Amino acid sequence: MESYQARKVEEKWQKKWLDGDVYKVNLDDSAEKYYNLVMFPYPSGDRLHIGHWYNYGPADSWGRYMKMQGKNVFQPMGYDSFGLPAENYAIKTGVHPSESIETNTAKMTDQMSKIGAMWNWEQSVKTSDPSYYKWTQWVFLELFKNDLAYKKKAPVNWCPSCKTVLANEQVQNGSCERCKSEVTKRDLNQWFFKISDYAEKLLDHDGLDWPAKTVTMQKNWIGRSEGCNIHFPMEEGEDLLSCYTTRPDTIYSVTFIVMAPEHPLVDEFVKGTKYEAEVEKVRKEISKQSIIERTSEGGKNKLGAFLGKYAINPVNGRKLPVYIANFALMYGTGIVMADAHDQRDFEFANKYDIPLEFVISEDGSVIKPEDFKGAYTGDGILFNSGGFNGMNNREALPKIVEFLQNSGNGEATINYKLRDWLISRQRYWGAPIPVVYDPEGNAHPVPEEHLPWVLPTDVDFKPTGESPIANSKELVERTEKIFGKGWRPEVDTMDTFMCSSWYYLRYLSSGDEGKAFDKEVMKKWMPVDMYIGGPEHACMHLLYARFVNMALHDLGHIDFKEPFKKLVHQGMVTKDGAKMSKSKGNVVSPDSFVEKYGSDVFRMYLMFMGPFTAGGDWNDKGITGIARFVDKFWKMVCTENEVKDEKAFITAIHKLIKKMTRDMDNMHYNTVIAAMMEFLNLIPKIGMDEGSKKVLARLMEPIAPHLAEECWEKLGCKGSIFEAGWPEYDEALTVDATVRLGVQINGKVRGDIELAKDASEDEAVAAAKAVENVMKYLVEGEIIKVIYVPGRILGFVIKPN
RNA sequence: GCCCAGAUGGCGGAAUUGGUAGACGCGCCAGACUCAAAAUCUGGUUCCCGCAAGGGAGUGAGGGUUCAAUUCCCUCUCUGGGCACCA
Numbered sequence: 001m002e003s004y005q006a007r008k009v010e011e012k013w014q015k016k017w018l019d020g021d022v023y024k025v026n027l028d029d030s031a032e033k034y035y036n037l038v039m040f041p042y043p044s045g046d047r048l049h050i051g052h053w054y055n056y057g058p059a060d061s062w063g064r065y066m067k068m069q070g071k072n073v074f075q076p077m078g079y080d081s082f083g084l085p086a087e088n089y090a091i092k093t094g095v096h097p098s099e100s101i102e103t104n105t106a107k108m109t110d111q112m113s114k115i116g117a118m119w120n121w122e123q124s125v126k127t128s129d130p131s132y133y134k135w136t137q138w139v140f141l142e143l144f145k146n147d148l149a150y151k152k153k154a155p156v157n158w159c160p161s162c163k164t165v166l167a168n169e170q171v172q173n174g175s176c177e178r179c180k181s182e183v184t185k186r187d188l189n190q191w192f193f194k195i196s197d198y199a200e201k202l203l204d205h206d207g208l209d210w211p212a213k214t215v216t217m218q219k220n221w222i223g224r225s226e227g228c229n230i231h232f233p234m235e236e237g238e239d240l241l242s243c244y245t246t247r248p249d250t251i252y253s254v255t256f257i258v259m260a261p262e263h264p265l266v267d268e269f270v271k272g273t274k275y276e277a278e279v280e281k282v283r284k285e286i287s288k289q290s291i292i293e294r295t296s297e298g299g300k301n302k303l304g305a306f307l308g309k310y311a312i313n314p315v316n317g318r319k320l321p322v323y324i325a326n327f328a329l330m331y332g333t334g335i336v337m338a339d340a341h342d343q344r345d346f347e348f349a350n351k352y353d354i355p356l357e358f359v360i361s362e363d364g365s366v367i368k369p370e371d372f373k374g375a376y377t378g379d380g381i382l383f384n385s386g387g388f389n390g391m392n393n394r395e396a397l398p399k400i401v402e403f404l405q406n407s408g409n410g411e412a413t414i415n416y417k418l419r420d421w422l423i424s425r426q427r428y429w430g431a432p433i434p435v436v437y438d439p440e441g442n443a444h445p446v447p448e449e450h451l452p453w454v455l456p457t458d459v460d461f462k463p464t465g466e467s468p469i470a471n472s473k474e475l476v477e478r479t480e481k482i483f484g485k486g487w488r489p490e491v492d493t494m495d496t497f498m499c500s501s502w503y504y505l506r507y508l509s510s511g512d513e514g515k516a517f518d519k520e521v522m523k524k525w526m527p528v529d530m531y532i533g534g535p536e537h538a539c540m541h542l543l544y545a546r547f548v549n550m551a552l553h554d555l556g557h558i559d560f561k562e563p564f565k566k567l568v569h570q571g572m573v574t575k576d577g578a579k580m581s582k583s584k585g586n587v588v589s590p591d592s593f594v595e596k597y598g599s600d601v602f603r604m605y606l607m608f609m610g611p612f613t614a615g616g617d618w619n620d621k622g623i624t625g626i627a628r629f630v631d632k633f634w635k636m637v638c639t640e641n642e643v644k645d646e647k648a649f650i651t652a653i654h655k656l657i658k659k660m661t662r663d664m665d666n667m668h669y670n671t672v673i674a675a676m677m678e679f680l681n682l683i684p685k686i687g688m689d690e691g692s693k694k695v696l697a698r699l700m701e702p703i704a705p706h707l708a709e710e711c712w713e714k715l716g717c718k719g720s721i722f723e724a725g726w727p728e729y730d731e732a733l734t735v736d737a738t739v740r741l742g743v744q745i746n747g748k749v750r751g752d753i754e755l756a757k758d759a760s761e762d763e764a765v766a767a768a769k770a771v772e773n774v775m776k777y778l779v780e781g782e783i784i785k786v787i788y789v790p791g792r793i794l795g796f797v798i799k800p801n
Numbered sequence: 802g803c804c805c806a807g808a809u810g811g812c813g814g815a816a817u818u819g820g821u822a823g824a825c826g827c828g829c830c831a832g833a834c835u836c837a838a839a840a841u842c843u844g845g846u847u848c849c850c851g852c853a854a855g856g857g858a859g860u861g862a863g864g865g866u867u868c869a870a871u872u873c874c875c876u877c878u879c880u881g882g883g884c885a886c887c888a
Binding site: 173212213216217220221223225227243244245246247258302325326327328329331332336337338342343344345347415416417535538539576605608609610611614616617618619621622623624625626628629662670671673674675676677678681740741742743744745746747748749751752773784785786787789791792793794795796797 | 804805806807812813814815817820821824825826827828841854855867868869882883884885886887888
């Protein structure tokens with residue numbers, strides 16, 4: 001018998017699928033909709049790597065499983081084609097990105113079709129197409145017009161290698177998320193989105209079926225903290241220093257104040273005084289510190305300077321010297337009350353000889369900082385705290401807030417770590433920010449009729465740190481022609497995360513150039529039912545997309561708040577337990593394996609390696625097991641066979657459907673495949689029924705689509721396998737007539753017995769006593785307890801004689 | 802430092818609500834076919850003792866609850882991920 005010819009078969013079906021309309025979607029179909037979305041790739045010139053396959057293969061299997069259940073599945077695919085990868089590739093090869101994007105996406109589309117996935121290419125998008133970024137610009141303008149976008153001069157993250165600014169989310173451990181270079185700070189005039197306005201809404205994940213870990217990561221990133229602003233009057237003058245604290249219970253211990261070096265009041269305080277020179281010097285030193293030095297690692301090196309001013313503690317009148325300090329950030333109010341109950345303050349005070357006082361101790365007895373090596377950060381009983389003496393500090397906390405509030409010296413406040421989203425980029429290959437400036441320098445939106453506000457081509461796109469399109473004559477001429485002499489265009493482009501924050505809506509427009517998206521179609525199709533992609537996007541893309549979606553909702557454009565109902569992250573494929581990387585030289589390239597075994601086998605082996613969300617370890621030889629299985633399956637279909645044991649066969653097939661259904665529901669593809677293997681191993685014993693071959697083919701459809709179709713055809717079936725759908729099982733038929741169960745004596749297995757599934761305890765005990773090895777132990781003592789769990793276990797507890 | 806996830810044979814990994822640990826696959830061993838090899842097929846394969854029947858140990862380490870623990874509780878070690886001077 002001929003072995004399964006994977007390549008020939010797959011080529012045949014891929015052609016049929018591309019030419020036919022089985023996989024085309026009718027968005028108006030009345031069947032239950034299912035929006036199955038995978039994070040789209042950026043197009044590179046390279047072949048698909050194993051990560052692509054691990055993402056797209058199993059995701060397609062999920063879509064097929066939904067389609068087998070009769071749902072109208074929408075499974076689009078497109079390209080995140082603006083951005084650094086495409087631009088860097090263009091710089092390297094000298095080919096203009098707009099050209100390389102065309103060739104690379106065409107190549108990639110071809111490869112992705114060879115996975116044998118049912119992508120809806122008719123609804124594809126490319127974020128760098130003017131017909132797409134026209135609407136990205138429209139979204140920007142909607143935010144701008146509604147006060148959710150603004151331009152501001154601020155110290156921002158700068159990547160010296162990428163020569164552009166980065167959003168906070170793109171800085172990881174002080175390094176650029178993309179190129180790993182160390183990020184520095186620069187004062188620049190940049191565009192921001194007010195994502196911080198949405199902090200509270202973004203914290204709410206109710207109704208979302210997301211991994212708990214991702215939700216936690218977003219919550220930590222947003223960083224809500226409840227505290228209190230306390231106002232300290234200056235010794236001289238009218239200024240009030242407002243300090244944010246989560247520990248108002250330590251207010252009586254405050255002995256000094258620290259301010260962020262960037263705080264605008266610092267200049268006011270030292271200008272023209274004898275402290276100015278020293279403060280300037282220290283500030284310069286701090287500004288030279290990298291983010292890492294100033295934050296995590298620099299924790300040991302406290303640095304600051306006295307401003308020559310004093311504030312007054314409103315609760316006890318103490319005179320508090322005011323300092324700048326490197327550890328004080330522009331978070332909260334940028335001013336911090338400092339005391340001996342905080343480790344950082346404690347270290348700073350020791351370095352600069354500032355007095356310290358405790359107000360909390362374990363039992364309320366008076367303790368002195370001089371007797372301690374570090375801060376007292378624990379809880380306890382208050383002392384030297386006016387009317388709050390003797391109280392537990394945590395119980396006193398709300399009362400102190402109330403006291404401050406009543407005396408006008410403070411109020412409860414909530415702070416978030418989430419900062420506004422910086423979207424300007426000083427790079428060429430991105431959507432131009434659709435803003436122009438009048439001769440006075442005021443920003444104006446480019447009216448919608450002039451969208452797309454196209455990216456000029458008459459520039460050198462190599463990054464210099466200045467925006468490349470600043471040198472475009474065409475852009476300036478265009479601006480002056482439309483708006484008048486002296487008007488100037490914005491020359492920064494948008495963060496590509498902006499492009500990808502709404503693409504799932506654009507897919508549903510079917511490329512309509514007249515509007516961003518179709519309200520009616522969206523009403524039916526959104527939110528996305530299943531979103532599959534890497535966990536690295538937890539605090540970037542997934543946060544931005546939720547924000548943009550919520551903003552569009554609040555502006556009345558769409559009627560759903562959350563874009564992604566269910567989210568799943570695929571795991572990582574490793575080689576010998578290690579991350580694959582070019583530098584380690586342990587990268588597995590899919591091509592040769594796909595060439596040799598076919599796409600079904602390759603996809604199935606990836607799914608077989610481990611649970612989808614956990615990933616797995618690639619083994620060059622392991623894939624042969626799947627190849628053998630596919631061949632075995634094909635031969636089983638081609639061989640005439642008959643059932644040898646009717647009862648056992650029926651039970652086995654119903655059990656198989658049940659197990660595969662349950663494991664498919666949970667994306668446990670590894671055990672789905674194992675179940676089918678087990679069934680095939682059973683056939684020599686129980687036989688195989690001709691009619692049931694069709695059932696097996698249907699079960700294989702999601703995980704090995706080419707093979708399934710070929711078998712379907714071979715078995716003489718007409719029409720799409722999807723019309724037959726996913727097989728159903730009868731629960732009553734999944735139960736074996738007899739069960740084998742272990743017999744335990746004092747917790748140790750001493751034998752096993754075969755019983756009718758509903759055997760009584762007496763029958764079970766009788767059967768057990770017939771087992772010689774069981775009896776051997778039973779006679780050694782007196783049975784004091786029998787545990788019988790039908791179908792599971794029979795246990796004896798005996799007391800030795 | 803804080804938070805989360807995990808640790809099971811030579812390897813990847815299975816194990817409904819606590820109920821015969823090691824499914825399935827790789828690898829390995831033996832056999833069949835072959836002049837031979839590959840491919841394929843059959844059997845075996847957690848470790849230790851034993852010809853076998855069987856016994857002992859065993860799911861990162863140590864304790865606990867239970868007739869029974871990979872599963873529940875406590876302590877610890879290691880690995881991966883995230884956050885990190887956020888007052």
